[in-house]
Structure formats: C-alpha cells, structure tokens
Amino acid sequence: MRRAYKFMLLLxxxxxxxxxxxxxxxxxxxxxxxxxxxxxxxxVRFAFAExxxxxxxxxxxWLASEPVxxxxxxxxxxxxxxxxxxxxxxxxxxxxxxGMVHAIANxxxxxxxxxxxxxxxxxxxxxxLQENSGAQNMEWMVSFxxxxxxxxxxxxxxxxxxxxxxLHV
Amino acid sequence: xxxxxxxxxxxxxxxxxxxxxxxTSLAAHPRHGYALIKDIESLSGGxxxxxxxxxxxxxxxxxxxxxIERFELEDTARQKQGYRLTAQGRGALQxxxxxxxxxxxAGFARxxxxxAI
Numbered sequence: 001m002r003r004a005y006k007f008m009l010l011l012x013x014x015x016x017x018x019x020x021x022x023x024x025x026x027x028x029x030x031x032x033x034x035x036x037x038x039x040x041x042x043x044v045r046f047a048f049a050e051x052x053x054x055x056x057x058x059x060x061x062w063l064a065s066e067p068v069x070x071x072x073x074x075x076x077x078x079x080x081x082x083x084x085x086x087x088x089x090x091x092x093x094x095x096x097x098x099g100m101v102h103a104i105a106n107x108x109x110x111x112x113x114x115x116x117x118x119x120x121x122x123x124x125x126x127x128x129l130q131e132n133s134g135a136q137n138m139e140w141m142v143s144f145x146x147x148x149x150x151x152x153x154x155x156x157x158x159x160x161x162x163x164x165x166x167l168h169v
Numbered sequence: 170x171x172x173x174x175x176x177x178x179x180x181x182x183x184x185x186x187x188x189x190x191x192x193t194s195l196a197a198h199p200r201h202g203y204a205l206i207k208d209i210e211s212l213s214g215g216x217x218x219x220x221x222x223x224x225x226x227x228x229x230x231x232x233x234x235x236x237i238e239r240f241e242l243e244d245t246a247r248q249k250q251g252y253r254l255t256a257q258g259r260g261a262l263q264x265x266x267x268x269x270x271x272x273x274x275a276g277f278a279r280x281x282x283x284x285a286i
Contacts, residue, residue: 020225027221050221050222052222053219053221053222053224054220055222056226057221057226060226064229118235125235
C-alpha cells in the first residue's frame, strides 16, 4: 500500500509534490499503521478513503495550479513560472488596493482593514519572490505588460469574487 | 458597528467543512499533519476522518490565502512541519463563527416562535 500511495502521489502537479509529498507520505504511514492495528475491515475502508482523497486532491491541485507555459523556456532566461508568480503577486496587490478603496467608499472599515493586511502580506510575498529571482528592478516585465499577462485560474476566481454584486449577472 | 459586523457576515463566503475544521483545530495551538487529522476526528466526534489528500489540498489553499503558515518543528523526530493560524486566518475563522452564530440564533428563534403558537 505504501508503494501504491507513493506512486499515486505522481498524480499531483510537481509544485504540490515538491511542497507536500514527503510530509503526505509521513502522515499516511502513521495513519496507515494505526488503522491496520484496528482490523482488516477498518484498514480496507481507510485504503479506499485514502485513494479517493488522493484522486480528488490531485484533481483540485491541477485545477488550482498555474497553466503550463506554452513557450518553452530557453536556457539562461528566467523561468516562466517565476514570471507568473511575480505577475500574480502584483495583481494580488492591485486587487487588494482596489478592494480597499471600494470598502472604504462603502464604509466597510473592517473589510478594508482585512484587505489592508492582505495587501501588506502580498507585498511581502512579492518582495520575497523578487529577492529569490533577482528581479528587484522588474525590467523584464516591460516586455510582458500586465494587461496581456495570462491569468491563473485562482486569480480569475479571486477577481470575480471581488466584483461588486451588481456586476454578477 | 453592529451594522458593519452584520454586513461582513453577509459578505463572507461560507467555509467548506475541511477548512473550518482545520482552522478550528489550529485556533488553540499549532499542529503537524497527523495531529490535525486526529484532532479533527475528535472535534467532529468521530464523524470526520480526513484523508491525507483532502487534508493537504485544504492546507495548500490555506497557505496560498495566507490564513495559515508553515514552520519547522524542533521537538519531534518524525513530523518536521507544523502549521499555525495567521492573524488573517483567525479573522476568517471569527467571521465564519459569527455567521454560524447568527444563523443558529435565527434558527432557534424560529423554532421557539413555532412552539409558542
């Protein structure tokens, strides 16, 4: 079962695997040992639940993951994924600011405070990304204007959720 | 002020059950993956036994939204990663609990009104 689980982890996108696979394996092993001790029927039920959870989780991870770059990354150029992350981080900051302005205009001060905190975190995230990719001056973004940048599914959903109610038709 | 709180409750999207359970479990103190599964099982009275796929899918979303953060555990040999609630996550949990409280009050009020007839 351990080997099958490890194999099924390949269903996840690479980003998710890099981040969680080792930890998922550890948690699975502990849970597996416990359910095995509770009897065969319990273990079979556990195994089915884990397989179903893995398939559902992998599907969700793929839906939420960034689109695969259409243009292959040439050697020496910055990774397209990093560009996506930087663009998305910048978009998140813009969305938070727009939301904050909207909230203040509607006297929703608690919401504005929450968005302000999100904006601060988004800026911090952008700073870390810039440091990691060595893109402090962001000059490469000039050739990749924000309005033409591909939007990730997560960003689209966030943007739609934040539209004022009268735009939802 | 009451108006603002009610408005926020109205605007907040209901959380999914796994997310609500994870946030509730982390509200008291940080936990690692397996401890989360066990605590959620006990929180729900044995009704919810989260699979690792569901757990880590929800954890990934929460990390992306900045509602929880990951940190290195120092005191255990096997479970190296722990998770804790951020201020933003605490705020989201508070909003959801307010929303549920609001709904529960309304539900009980209607039940009482029905019994009084």
